Amino acid sequence: MMYSEKVMELFMNPKNAGRMENPDGVGEVGNPQCGDIMKIYIKVKDNRIEDIAFETFGCASAIASSSMVTEMVKGKTLDEALGVSNKDVVEELGGLPPQKIHCSLLAEEGIRAAIEDYRQKAGIN
Amino acid sequence: MPERRVYLDHSATTPIAAEVYDAMKPFLLENYGNPNSLHSWGMGAREAVDESRASVARLLNADPGEIVITGGGSEADNLAIKGTAFALKEKGRHIITSAIEHHAVLHTCEWLESQGFEITVLPVDPTGMIRISDLEKAIRNDTILVTVMYANNEVGTIQPVEDIVRTAKEQGVRVHLDGVQAVGHIPVDVKALDVDLLTLSAHKMYGPKGIGALYVKKGVKVAPLVHGGGQEFGLRSGTENTAGIVGFGAAAELAMRRLEKGSVESESRLRDLLISGITDKISNAHLTGHPVARLPFHASFCFDYIEGESMLLRLNAAGIGGSSGSACTSGSLEASHVLLAMGIPHELAHGSLRLTLGKDTTEEDILYVLETLPGIVSGLRALSPLGKESS
Numbered sequence A: 001m002m003y004s005e006k007v008m009e010l011f012m013n014p015k016n017a018g019r020m021e022n023p024d025g026v027g028e029v030g031n032p033q034c035g036d037i038m039k040i041y042i043k044v045k046d047n048r049i050e051d052i053a054f055e056t057f058g059c060a061s062a063i064a065s066s067s068m069v070t071e072m073v074k075g076k077t078l079d080e081a082l083g084v085s086n087k088d089v090v091e092e093l094g095g096l097p098p099q100k101i102h103c104s105l106l107a108e109e110g111i112r113a114a115i116e117d118y119r120q121k122a123g124i125n
Numbered sequence B: 001m002p003e004r005r006v007y008l009d010h011s012a013t014t015p016i017a018a019e020v021y022d023a024m025k026p027f028l029l030e031n032y033g034n035p036n037s038l039h040s041w042g043m044g045a046r047e048a049v050d051e052s053r054a055s056v057a058r059l060l061n062a063d064p065g066e067i068v069i070t071g072g073g074s075e076a077d078n079l080a081i082k083g084t085a086f087a088l089k090e091k092g093r094h095i096i097t098s099a100i101e102h103h104a105v106l107h108t109c110e111w112l113e114s115q116g117f118e119i120t121v122l123p124v125d126p127t128g129m130i131r132i133s134d135l136e137k138a139i140r141n142d143t144i145l146v147t148v149m150y151a152n153n154e155v156g157t158i159q160p161v162e163d164i165v166r167t168a169k170e171q172g173v174r175v176h177l178d179g180v181q182a183v184g185h186i187p188v189d190v191k192a193l194d195v196d197l198l199t200l201s202a203h204k205m206y207g208p209k210g211i212g213a214l215y216v217k218k219g220v221k222v223a224p225l226v227h228g229g230g231q232e233f234g235l236r237s238g239t240e241n242t243a244g245i246v247g248f249g250a251a252a253e254l255a256m257r258r259l260e261k262g263s264v265e266s267e268s269r270l271r272d273l274l275i276s277g278i279t280d281k282i283s284n285a286h287l288t289g290h291p292v293a294r295l296p297f298h299a300s301f302c303f304d305y306i307e308g309e310s311m312l313l314r315l316n317a318a319g320i321g322g323s324s325g326s327a328c329t330s331g332s333l334e335a336s337h338v339l340l341a342m343g344i345p346h347e348l349a350h351g352s353l354r355l356t357l358g359k360d361t362t363e364e365d366i367l368y369v370l371e372t373l374p375g376i377v378s379g380l381r382a383l384s385p386l387g388k389e390s391s
Helices: A005-012 A060-073 A078-082 A086-092 A098-122 B018-028 B040-060 B073-088 B103-114 B132-138 B161-170 B242-260 B263-281 B308-317 B337-341 B363-383
Strands: A025-031 A036-045 A048-057 B067-070 B094-098 B118-122 B143-149 B174-178 B197-201 B212-216 B285-287 B298-303 B352-356
Touching (some): A005 A060, A025 A098, A036 A098, A060 A086, A060 A098, A086 A098, B018 B242, B040 B067, B067 B073, B073 B094, B073 B212, B103 B143, B118 B132, B132 B161, B143 B161, B263 B285
Parallel strands (some): B094 B118, B094 B143, B174 B197
Antiparallel strands (some): A025 A036, B067 B212, B197 B212, B285 B298, B298 B352
């Protein structure tokens, strides 16, 4: 199999999956033409990501990357979360096939977009 | 390991039938002679090759001298197209193909384009069928070949081959049909069709991989791609793959027996059970390809809001083997050229699933898929941001 055990495990049983009601910030990245859309929802308290959820249209690595990144940033401060790179996600997943690296990039961008959305709504720059 | 294993990817390849394996075995072991040698080892092999060629010919209603054995379907397509281009380049340099061909045809045509040939790619209608009026308009004075598939691998649509051949022949243009998906599964009669060239492949009809053939109608000139000792009527040199050819012959005999016993009807019945079950049980599930003019073992769909690779891997975890034209399964990040050519939007094309039945597929297998697939689709839809009203 071209995927690591960790990728398959998270793909079959993703964490933090599903829609969040009344999120403080939402980030949506990717586009349906390319076959990947990732939507990240966050709740923020005291500048920390208190809760997080994702919805993803995409392949196994996109779903696993979404699940992994949400676990990685949950409980972190917003600045700490912004420091999580796609390389960190790939490493935690035990690697991704070269043609699937863009899925981890979506995960990084999704978190950024959600935090940006939160800060914009909260009037923080 | 899941308890039940259901292989529904027979368009990709079929298992070797037991009788095919039995026929091949002696030619891998004791009957190892070179068919070109003048001793009993060689003569025995030659006899087996000749008999097998005759079996393959009978399957198509061809003469044995019209069957050129190749190293598979892709090679046969290459021989048909490049061989025609090289043989007829003084007559013209225009070739017509279609937008839904296998890459063995499309990439061969693209390469010829880089060598100074002109290629016209015919569009298809939403069911994946070529329109005869488009073909009529595309034929020119310098057209030397029309190369299209008999039936499509991704969506199962059977082309109006009689009309295609007639239209081209009326203008004096040679026709090649890629019959890899069709031969052995529906009756194919090259004499009745009056086609010039036709590709077939053993491993799509319960024979071994790495062996195929090009039917070359008597009198039709093609230039060889492989030069050497002059085997295969000078069109494909190299010592014959005796065991492979014998397996091909046995697979052809099996196909003739199956067709005679009504395999088209029995396979179609299970296929229709699968198609109606899926479209009934799953919302926003769309059959792709032609609803009636389709291969008897072939069911293909697109599902809204989800992606094909995810479906395949979750099906695999449940013991079901299917395939998809999704970008993520191809490694190219491009959705299937076949589905896009049929006018299916990108996002829907990413959610494609192909389930192709085989001779050993049972009704229980189909019912298991119908029990399993709806949960997989709804599970992935629950994960997807698409198809829900925005929050």
